[in-house]
Amino acid sequence: MSAAGRRRGRRERALLWCVLVAAWEAAWGQLRYAVPEELPKGSFVGDVAKDLGLQLPALRDRGVRILDKGRTQYFALHGKTGHLVTAERIDREQLCESMQRCVLRCEVIVEGEMEVYGIEVEITDIxxxxxxxxxxxxxxxxxxxxxxxxxxxxxxxxxxxxxxxxxxxxxxxxxxxxxxxxxxxxxxxxxxxxxxxxxxxxxxxxxxxxxxxxxxxxxxxxxxxxxxxxxxxxxxDNAPVFGQAEYTVRVAEDVPVGSVLVTLTATDADDGMNGYMTYSSQSISVKASQMFELDSETGAITLVRSLDFEE
Missing domain, CATH: 2.60.40.60 (Cadherins)
Structure with missing residues (x-):
């Protein structure tokens, strides 16, 4: 094949890839549903067959199935009704912690026609x-x-x-x-x-x-x-005073466990036992308490569990 032919072939493959990506992205968000958390397994989420215009008798013949984007299968497709239902009880707080909007994504795959439809399900708080x-x-x-x-x-x-x-x-x-x-x-x-x-x-x-x-x-x-x-x-008549009111620490996610991330320093003008200080945390999330340890004597904060930027 000539150089011009090879370049034309590469352009055609690149154009085809762009068309496929555009079609894939266009599929996302075609169906959007919202359900409250903690629904029993098998609860109704949405009428997928009706919303996608799929005929019920043909569902099984076409090989229609649900593919969740995460590790856990949260949704299933009811073959007789074409309804999207919950595959297990969903705990919003466990799934999304303190995020204001909790969205799960899955795909409806129609194997017989090679069609993929994106579905977004918002899990609302109770x-x-x-x-x-x-x-x-x-x-x-x-x-x-x-x-x-x-x-x-x-x-x-x-x-x-x-x-x-x-x-x-x-x-x-x-x-x-x-x-x-x-x-x-x-x-x-x-x-x-x-x-x-x-x-x-x-x-x-x-x-x-x-x-x-x-x-x-x-x-x-x-x-x-x-x-x-x-x-x-x-x-x-003197309270301990920190050198600064707020400490900000930036670390890489691969910092070794056992590393001291910061040492808080306070001073007390009193003498004797009135000047003796210990450090303690009064406001810390459960997750942070599992990852960081404060030395009550020195004020050093140590990493006790590996960091993961994605988490």
Missing amino acids: NDNAPSFKEIELEERISELTAPGSRFPLAEAHDPDVGSNSLQRYELSGDEHFALAVQAGPGGEERPELVLAKALDREEAAFHEVVLRASDGGEPARTGTARIRVAVLDAN
Whole structure:
């Protein structure tokens, strides 16, 4: 074959490939359905046969089948009705974690006619989770010399639901010495803070107890609570101060397990036991707690599980 012929052949193959890719991409999104999570196996998702114009008697002869894009088969095609149904119960939070939109994709393959149709199924959220605290018994240690108006960060609640079903508000009850303030974090999340509303007197009361309540916006609303015990300390008039208010760390996904990613450093102007510090985390997701470990003595954060950028 001449050089011109070879070039013409390559152009024709490239054009055919572009046409196939365009046809493949055009197929995606032809059918879109939405179903709530936690439906029983075999629940109706959509009438695929009707929506694609497939005749029921010919379904079996054409070799129509469903191919899920992921590892798990979440959907099946009912041969007698042409309905797309769930192949197993779908837990939105397990599948998509905190993503606002959870979409599963599959394909309807008509083998007899070599046709492929894309299907998108959005899994909508139901209010099946209540806000919860990692620890339901918390302790704060506050000096009796602390000035009213001082603020102390509290542990955040976690709710894997999204939208109005997610965490919406905090409330505090139990003691006139304390009030609640809520600050917006860098990502828009709400961070509760304990505010000292009235001066403390250790000789009057060495301990105070308040209840922090977190509620979502479901109907009816679901709530989670944490009990906070405040220990009043004598004359420790300095709190530990970090060198910076927020630490940002960037690491490659192949950093070895056991590596120290960052060391937090705080200082305390007090002497003796009043100047002794330990480090602890008050707001951390379950997934992060399985991957990172904080040394309570040194403030070093160590990687204890391999990172995966795709996850």
